[in-house]
Amino acid sequence: MEQSGGFFSFLIENLTQFLSYTGFANMTWGHGIMILIGLVFIYLAIKKEYEPLLLVPIGFGIIVGNIPFTPGFQTGIYESGSVLNYLYFGVIQGVYPPLIFLGIGAMTDFSALISNPKLLLIGAAAQLGIFGAYIAALFFGFTPEEAGAIGIIGGADGPTAIFLSSRLAPELMGAIAISAYSYMALVPVIQPPVMRLLTTKKERVIRMKPPRQVTKLEKILFPIVGMLLTTFIVPSGLPLLGMLFFGNLLKESTVTKRLADTAKGPLIDIVTILIGLTVGASTQATTFLTPKSIFIFILGAISFVIATFGGVMFVKFLNLFLKEGNKLNPLIGNAGVSAVPDSARVSQVVGLEYDKTNHLLMHAMGPNVAGVIGSAVAAGILLSFLS
Template structure:
């Protein structure tokens, strides 16, 4: 009886769990607490955290690849085989039997990440939910979205100095764009072995935008600047909204073909929304498709955080570099907005909207609104901040295209 119980215990995950796996399970539970208890981007963090939990369960094998067993067959066994195989053995032809064992479920989900399928589909949904009107009404917002990408290239240099190669540094730097799908898309093609820590860092920092950005915004602005009220944006015509996605796709894709998957799907989603003749497709992209891909992408991202690959010194470096990238991007946007405000007379642009240049849509724009309204309750910056915010989405995709072109 004792031997049976011992054998049963040794067949359980409890007996084979390592301290590294236990630590990853604790981290997964902490992320679930932040997502559910503190409501930090639950739509992203819940599937990511649960995927992290599933991949670190001993013996579950959810991230195991398919395996093939090759077995040679001798002529004496010919009678047990099908007739064509038996005849082949009798004629002296060597025969091998292939037995394939399917891989784990999450390993197949992960194909959508590794093959670069999920990120463009996410961009399709984002485009269908995005109003580019504030950007069209105020084209100067494009400069703020571009300035916020400075964190990407600053961190790229920092990663090189810390010993990462060019491909790894480019993948780490893209965290500064605050765009999880773009980070996954670029990393899967340049440094797939870093996909776990980079994806988790990118999505974690996106979820922590309301905590990370306000101190940086206040550091670079004074109370008077934060109280600036901006003039109402002009009304954008329907024709402008239809022409914009087509024009952006042509300009960016011809300049940077490697960015066409992200930018093209982003703009297709927006065209479905703005054309007013594809309501069913637009609603599907915004809802059903977006929700399905978010679940699969989140689980797949979490599943890449296996203990043996995640708990390394380079992971700590990536997390630190990621927060630096995010901080530099936020600060760069604010500083350029301050400069533009000075050049336009000192009371035209609230520098807080510059922080929305990172592409965490619409969280970064909401943070600009919240911080501005604390200083001046009658201030409404949300629509003004949406201009740099959606410009940041385009900017991060363009930055990824540049890095992919240079280092792929």
């Protein structure tokens, strides 16, 4: 009898302990809110098709990262030795973003840019968003390192944002990545009002000259010269720029089709899954639900608006020096913020609203890919100044 009593108390003790380990026992309001945010991301991705390839892994990652647990069992992403922590290694050490850039390079066609290289300058002007947000972040009391990491949201480039924030302000990386990807998905909402505000009806219907045909030699030279030049000027951008141009050379050389196919296919898919899931999981309620995150979201929106402003206004400025017939449509200026290819698509859609026969997509792809180069260069500068 005594033995059975001992057994029951042992059983109850274990059951009580088990219950104290469950997610229900450790649940807080923060976890609930974050799980809800994760679900919203998944909804936006599936129902509205906003960047589903990114928002589904990130949204699910947010849920994974916010399942309440008792620390000490190597479960959480921040617990040394846990599986998630091993996967997260690629984020904190900046391994994943250059691999994604390799894939982006292998799938990007720089023809539009090569045929009209002055579009490169729009990609430079749109980086104004990064430094505008940097100034605003300093104003809000962030340290220069944090301000640099937040500013890069304006580059509208997820891998670059993750790469830079992992180096400058790792504790803010989750909020910065979520903010960057959210606003990239919201490009069709944020950009058109700014574009309309800054342009006249006459400017919106400017027809641009069709791009000339680009030879294979030019396509091969572009990644080689581009890599040499940009990395000699900003060596700290080497991981991103080197991989971007390497991926592009794999594509354009036409003799490494298998490698290019792997880079733009299975490799980028695997890394996207890993980066999306782990970045999402890094947003644990305790580290994410802070006033800083709210500021980061505000600054992210500001940076996108400034970047769009910079791109559009620079095209208008360029037009002052261009002859009639060579003028650029300012509606392609927004595409300089990177966010490939969504912002180029915005140029096309807004352009068609004013002239049903004026297709701007191919022209907007030039500044769009220039924005990728520009934001990687800007990230390299911030890294060399602030690290």
